């Protein structure tokens with residue numbers, strides 16, 4: 001049996017075990033996916049190797065330290081500076097970022113996206129901005145505070161804080177803040193948000209499983225919208241392919257989606 005896990009702090013709420021174990025059952029793969037609380041990110045790599053974990057996901061707040069400690073970082077993760085997937089290759093840690101391509105997969109059904117505005121400038125916003133710019137989509141980033149904007153400037157994104165925002169036209173608006181996760185807040189002032197939604201066609205919230213105030217406003221403004229479920233699902237599907245070497249078909253993706261809904 002091969003062992004897999006998700007590392008984070010906290011990790012108790014994670015749906016990844018249900019999602020991956022449902023995938024393993026679907027393809028009759030002899031694996032088990034667990035969750036592991038790691039308080040100090042420096043302990044993550046040792047745990048992964050000493051416990052002979054075959055593959056793992058990494059969530060908040062350890063994605064950046066996991067990037068630094070990996071033996072080899074692959075693909076788009078090099079540009080993001082954060083990883084969410086570890087693979088054990090003969091005792092060496094290979095690290096990947098599937099959040100970025102997972103996000104692109106999640107917005108595939110939104111047609112003709114040429115430019116997007118990301119509200120928020122945290123870790124998730126970084127992965128999304130790199131994914132979008134690599135897909136030749138122009139990116140604007142709007143964040144509450146100024147101090148996280150440097151990364152995005154270096155990516156050639158247009159950046160604003162709330163103080164200096166000038167609204168243009170956007171095909172897609174993305175809420176990558178945690179506003180609405182445990183509160184009823186909008187990710188910007190209501191006035192600013194209405195301005196943005198007025199000139200946008202599509203909206204996606206990274207928060208999943210609830211109708212956030214942001215999504216509610218997107219709906220009222222007639223945008224096509226979705227929550228973060230597909231984003232979570234597809235980063236998982238892409239990690240699953242790395243774990244098992246099996247290319248996901250529709251049935252497998254559906255099994256993993258159902259797994260996400262298990263309690």
Ligand SMILES: NC(=O)c1ccc[n+]([C@@H]2O[C@H](COP(=O)([O-])OP(=O)(O)OC[C@H]3O[C@@H](n4cnc5c(N)ncnc54)[C@H](OP(=O)(O)O)[C@@H]3O)[C@@H](O)[C@H]2O)c1
Nearest residue numbers: 120121122123124144145176177178179187206228231232
């Ligand atoms: N669906 C998925 O698969 C998935 C994956 C990852 C994350 N997420 C979700 O994405 C969100 C962001 O995660 P993260 O890891 O990027 O977090 P993070 O690194 O902590 O960044 C949080 C961002 O949200 C902003 N923010 C927080 N509270 C706000 C408020 N009340 N109003 C306006 N801005 C606010 C922060 O702005 P300041 O810089 O001003 O503090 C910062 O830009 C979370 O809700 C998380 O659950 C979803």
